[in-house]
Amino acid sequence: MSVRERKERERANRHQLIVCTARELAESDGWDAVTTRRLAERIEYSQPVLYSHFRGKREILGAVALEGFAELTGALRAAAKGPAGRGTVAALARTYIGFATDNPALYDAMFSLDNGLPFAEESTPAPLQEAFGVLRDHLADYAHPDEPGLFVEAFWAALHGLVTLTRAGRLPAERLPDRLTLLVDRFVSR
Amino acid sequence: MSVRERKERERANRHQLIVCTARELAESDGWDAVTTRRLAERIEYSQPVLYSHFRGKREILGAVALEGFAELTGALRAAAKGPAGRGTVAALARTYIGFATDNPALYDAMFSLDNGLPFAEESTPAPLQEAFGVLRDHLADYAHPDEPGLFVEAFWAALHGLVTLTRAGRLPAERLPDRLTLLVDRFVSR
DNA sequence: TCGATTGTCTAGCGGTGCTAGGATTGCCGC
DNA sequence: GCGGCAATCCTAGCACCGCTAGACAATCGA
Structure with a gap:
């Protein structure tokens, strides 16, 4: 039985190797450069192996x-x-933007590209629901009590818009922190 | 000379035909379906003709x-x-979202895909600057007087975020109008 | 030890954006 | 009217893409 376990372990390792390599390649050269051929070459297997995972x-x-x-x-x-308050909301927003700018390809995989993951459904994977949950928990105080979800969604959308427009070169990056502050002010005021 | 003029006219017509056909194809089957081969077939020329335009x-x-x-x-x-006021801002926002949902492929070409157009520079094409100008003119009243640009950019980014997340299936479309109202309230209040 | 199963690779399919080079067209000066 | 020439267009092909069928080797169980 130990042999079988070893094989499964090796297979799991290779699975992770593929994911890591794809991410590295995307982060350094963009998702367009992540082709099955290049990916296979990097992990030192042939393309069909990718399709077995x-x-x-x-x-x-x-x-x-x-x-x-x-x-x-x-x-x-x-x-x-x-503590709950404006400062924490601002910190959340800064963290979100920071995550996106530090991991642009990763962010694209999560929110811009077609990754096949179901959003806003009961089958939505747990890690995805949790990220949204953290935002909701700390923003609910500022939302209309009947509709905390709507408020968080709108705030998230605003952050996402800033991220995508900035990285696509539609908005100059220098003033990004100022736009962020302005956004937090608008959502947290009153 | 008339012959030369006719040729130029025909060439301009074909130029426009390519643009229109590309747009139609993208709007009906998505930009992935707009390949040089399909496009060339639709306009009834060979692919290299596209590269002469x-x-x-x-x-x-x-x-x-x-x-x-x-x-x-x-x-x-x-x-x-x-008249200037909250109602007009709401109408602008609704119009923007409506434009994006009515012309999804067109919107992608403008704001999501890589179209090579320079944004936020002196060489930015006029039609692009004008669209932004209309928003600025009607939102300036609600912005901090020193930074009307920042305010408009943040508002635009929020709209853009709503559009992209909704169409990518990240946000359920049903409540889009409510999120829009919430957004306008936050930006126009006070 | 031998057959069956599992795993991997080679080779190839139809598709992509793009281009070199030949063929054809139609204009112009004579 | 006609020959030379230039502009125009198309055929054919390049290197690459995602993906897969089928051959082959390695390993397992009887």
């Missing part, structure tokens, strides 16, 4: 995205340690 | 996007006829 390129993207959600949740949790 | 696929995207900016400007101008 994932249904296709999209599923690899989804696996990378899932990693991202776990990391984002951790980062947001760490930023939300302080 | 545009440097490549990206430049075709840019041409379509430019059309979009002109149309968006027109739509926003029409929506801004009324």
Whole structure:
């Protein structure tokens, strides 16, 4: 039985190797450069091996995205340690933007590209729901009591808009912190 | 001389035909379906003809996007006829979201995909600057007088975030109008 | 030890953006 | 009217893409 276990362990390792390599490659050269051929070469296996782990390129993207959600949740949790209030909301927003700018390819896999993950459904993976939950817990105080979800969604959308427009070169990056402050003021005022 | 003029006219017509066909194809089947082969077949020319008009696929995207900016400007101008105030801002926001949902592929060409157009520079094409100008003119009243630009950019980013997250399936579409109202309230209050 | 199963690779399919080079067209000066 | 020439367009092909069928080797169980 030990042989079987070893094989499963090796297979799991290779699975993780694929995900890590895809992420590295995407972060250094962009997702366009993450082709099955290049990826296979990096992990030193042939392309078909990739398809014995994932249904296709999209599923690899989804696996990378899932990693991202776990990391984002951790980062947001760490930023939300302080007392409830405007300062914490600002810290959450800064953390979110920081995560996106530090891991652009990862962020794309999570929110911009088609990763096949279900959003806003009961089948939504746990790491994904948790990240949203952290935001909701610390923003609910400022929302209309009947609709905390709507408020968080709107705030999240605003952050996401800032991220995407900035990185696509639609907004100059220099004033990003100022836009962020302005946004937090608007959402947390009163 | 008339012959030369006719040729130039025909060439301009074909140029426009390419742009229109690309847009139609994208709107009906998505930008992934807009390949040089399909596009060439639709306009009943061979692929190399496309490259005598545009440097490549990206430049075709840019041409379509430019059309979009002109149309968006027109739509926003029409929506801004009324008196300054919350109602007009709400109308502008609704118009923006409506434009994006009615022309998803066009919107992608303008704001999500890589179209090669320069943003926020002196060389930014006029139709693009105008669209932003309409928003600025009607939002300036609510901004900090020193930084009207920042305010408009943040508002625009929030709208853009709503659009992209909704169409990517990250936010359920049903409550989009409610999120929009919430957003306008936050930006226009006080 | 031998058959069956599992795992991996080679080779190839139809598709992509893009381009070199030949063929054809139609204009112009004679 | 006609030959030379330039502009125009198309055929054919490059290297690459995601993905897969089928051959082959290695390993396992009887």
